Amino acid sequence: MTVLETAKKLGTFAQEMTKREETFSFLVPDEHPLIDTRHNILLYVEGVNKSFDGFKAINDLNLYIREGELRCIIGPNGAGKTTMMDIITGKTTPDSGQVWLGSNINLLAMNESQIANAGVGRKFQKPTVIECLTVWQNLELAMSGVRTVWATFRAKLTAEQKDKIESVLVLINLADHAALLAGNLSHGQKQWLEIGMLLMQNPKLLLVDEPVAGMTHQEMDKTSELLNSLAGKHSVVVVEHDMDFVRSIASDVTVLHQGHVLAEGTMDQVQNHPEVKRVYLGE
Template structure:
């Protein structure tokens, strides 16, 4: 008999529902009636060939690209169909782009301070005295991203991986309910990749994650659910084990990697 207090046995709460999302750029269809859904506190990976529509879908979710048709509901009933980027961000969708975007001439801690207090000018933010709660929030985020020992170092002196973690921390200072990550391990060393995977699992305690990634070893290790996109459509969806056994996926995307997936 299942235990009633086991969190994994409880019904999953949906945080995002996308129906028949259509995005056209002139005669080119980037997303072709693409539907997608995910549970709260889930690590959900998007994979597929270049040009499959993965990044375009993230652009739609954060308001950077507008839909031609379709509907997107965030949390229970919040429609983001016609919302601006800042409105979507305030509602709880945060975006980390592929290339790190930090303030290299500010310290690691100052970067987090700026991210936490976006409603003011940069220099006035840094001069403002932090409350005890704000300081605790920064301290916790520094621990999570593994940069507590580098809080006073200029961000420009960090390694590539550390800069990626810092920007993730900056987005997390806004307390998003859904975090969008575009190829977070691109250019990282193997050690940095492992630390990033551990970071994703840590972040899952506070928010849901959609991750676009090409590295299949990383996807196999850290994905809870995988959606495969192809030419702007949904090709397949399920666990990584289920995806690897799908003949269409193996033919279109995984290729020999799919055949070697069980090794």
Template sequence: MIRAKDLELDVRHGPILYLEGLNVSFDGFKAIDELTLYVDAGELRCVIGPNGAGKTTMMDIITGKTRPDSGTAFFGQKIDLLKLSEPEIAEVGIGRKFQKPTVFEHHSVFENLELAMAADKRVFPTLFARLSGAQRERIDEVLQTIGLTEQVHREAGALSHGQKQWLEIGMLLMQDPHLLLVDEPVAGMTHQEMERTAKLLTSLAGRHSVVVVEHDMDFVRSIAKRVTVLHQGSVLAEGSMDEVQNDPRVIEVYLGE
């Protein structure tokens, strides 16, 4: 089994994610149509598009939830994602955050991050018994990254919507993934929470590759360096936010709605 640490040399430069010629049909409906997409190591990529464009299905393929009818999906240059199960894909270093936060409501923020380490079975026997100094330092580091140091002992259920979203991102960070897939992170957030989320996601780029699927164009504009527009299951346009916004095809099918 190839683990995330084995990818270090593989993803230092160039693409970390290769999706080529992917096709998926559900009951005759073509959800993904010859989709080809590359994401570089350390890149923050925004993916936009109208409902039904294939954004969720694309992430389902990357994480092993959906198997394509044809095409290839590689992580780094060596790992064929289509040959791995969902747990194996998580283990090699791909983390996914869904739109609705799924935290352990009756556990503290600290305990949520502690439990997130349990995915590593080598750590599990030590949980709630005695954390090592390095494990505590890692939790402290993630708390600082997600801005929840002061809420460390609060029950997760008592957090605001935005704080729950940040906690779930923190839980993914406890796995130290190479690639983070983040689905509509600012839905339902206040303007202030959106600004903090923008800072959080941009701070993660570099050490991690981050793919953000989002509908809020103001938010995308605040974080995006490169934007991919999906339409009818394939890439319609790609480039900077300005380039995408001024593309007549994008205006017609999405931004002009």
């Protein structure tokens, strides 16, 4: 790019930033690549292996997540749950195996940001909301296409984008707290806000790590309702240790042990599985 071309681009950007009444190009949501789910499978994890200094964290892992399903992943500490999510989201590269979003997007050929833009969202166990901003501002900043705080607050949202934020606020039970600083929310409310921030990016696959850790029983019930409401519109994978909560949301459960799938099925089926009883439930 020549100096003249660069100057013109900077001039155009500067003009945009002085016009509050316009919707700027950086607020236009990114389009996710077309995901081929003709076989009703959104996520393929096949033959994946990963070792750390001789310790095999993932051992020939095969996992398939259907489009629109809510799947719970359980297992003892060290079973490979976090490493599995790290591999899916591009944080960790496996030693071997394949990971595909649909049947046409190779996640192992992409970096973390590309995977997020392809439609994979992840919520970590500890909420990572921006506490000095309001609930509304957190959702606005998380919106697909927005990249910087300053640029976000200089732009004007479209009616459609405002409707999106308002609908997410209702969904995450924070419609009455839109103007509240995120730092003043309860622990459970921060968890909901972070889920809402992921929803602003329109993910096809949502990975949620221990969403009810530290929550009250009332917050757990509302979180169960929230996650159940997402199924069908999104594929949701929940890693959780609380068995009562898992039972409240999951029709399908996968048990990991030593980096591979030990059992899969309904909650009743996995709880009655003899190997699950031995290695996880301690019976």
